[in-house]
Amino acid sequence: MKPIDEQIAILMRGVEFGDEQIKQVMERELRERLQEAQHEERPLRVYCGFDPTTSQLTLGHTVPMRKLRQFQELGHQAIFLIGSFTALIGDPSDRNSPRPQQTIEEVAKKSKGYANQTFKILDADKTEVRYNADWLAPLTFADLIRLASHFTVQQFLARESFAKRHAKGDPIWLHEFFYALMQAYDAVMLETDVQIGGTEQLFNLMAGRKLQEALGQRPQICLTLPILVGTDGYQRMGQSLGNYIGVDEPPEEMYGKVMSIPDHAMRNYFDLLSSFEPAQIADIEQRIATESLHPMDAKMMLARDIVTIYHDAEAAARAEAHFQRVFQKRELPREMPAHKLAAPQNIVDLLVEVGLAPSKSQARRLIVQGGVRLDGNKVESIEETVTPDRETILQVGKRRFVRLV
């Protein structure tokens, strides 16, 4: 195992609390715990939990996962917790309104896809995968009350997400308070040394610390990481916001989505998602500032790097070529979905049938606005008929193509 100073340097990189004091305390405790573990010749138990709210992991999830991976590489025990029970309530941390509650069946379905995607980042052989329904579901009402008695209402109301709603007169549901309790109980059941999460998770992680201590365990060290912004460049990346990049998206899609982030979000992505070292990132930023590197080229480096992580170098090169063809040169993509056109068909009906428009009204609008092309020629009329006498390329907007055969 590496020397402790070296471990600390790696593990504390990127960790951010928004409060220097907490950071110092956590770093000190982490150092002590590492020393203790080394002495006892045991690995630290490090966990990070994810609620299956959709079946797709996003690059946002990968930020704490990469930290978990670092622990793993240093020989510690990584625990990947699937919030099969917490997902039923939904984490109120990052939003100003409650999440819709899910059914057990929905959650189970979504959990399935999770593990596989996870191992694009974590080492499958060395990861302990747990489901928190295993211990949360059997809790009795009496158990719950005992857990709840360790926290005050004021502590919860002080949280920004609740305070805001309270001030605004928006509903705060009682069950939302239980989210932090449940997560805290996870830490107790897993007997964790360290928990990792996004900065918005601090309250939940601290609740775990508090509960562990109350129940006679050593309080876990909490490490929080900056939030990844979504492709819009402002809001956090989230499935429900539609601004996300999924870890299992095809290379072209992933590359394009990275390219679509605003320039000002690039730094956030370089820091949290790329394989570039801090010094390299600083250099790139410097070169952009002095105009010796074009921001677009920097973004292409970023996109290529990210696609390489989740696919491979070859796929990344392909995605880049696709991007250059379709968006920079406005040429046709190499591959596009095919649709069998059997008989002559009206253009409006066709657009709906191939899925390029959700309704005929929408299809008409697209045509009127000049967004529909057949073999590169703008479709001028909604009356136009497409005849299947040869292969034709149907295009909507800049990026949606269907090959009519």
Place this chain on the structure above:
RNA sequence: GGGCAGGUACCCAAGUGGCCAAAGGGAGCGGUCUGUAAAAUCGCUGGCUCAGCCUUCGGAGGUUCGAAUCCUUCCCUGCCCA
């Protein structure tokens, strides 16, 4: 349980009898431009057999020539009181 204020399209939010398929913003989509699917800018955004018709303003019922708007009732939220 009582009093008051609310429930409007994907989200926020205006509208309080006809000019309402419903202002404005966000988000999304399309055009132009560009260095990108960035920014900027212009436009579109319920559906259909499309100069017309049908469905939509918490649910149901009613008044009216006509209702998101008025009445009844039910459901839901917030505040105050108990």
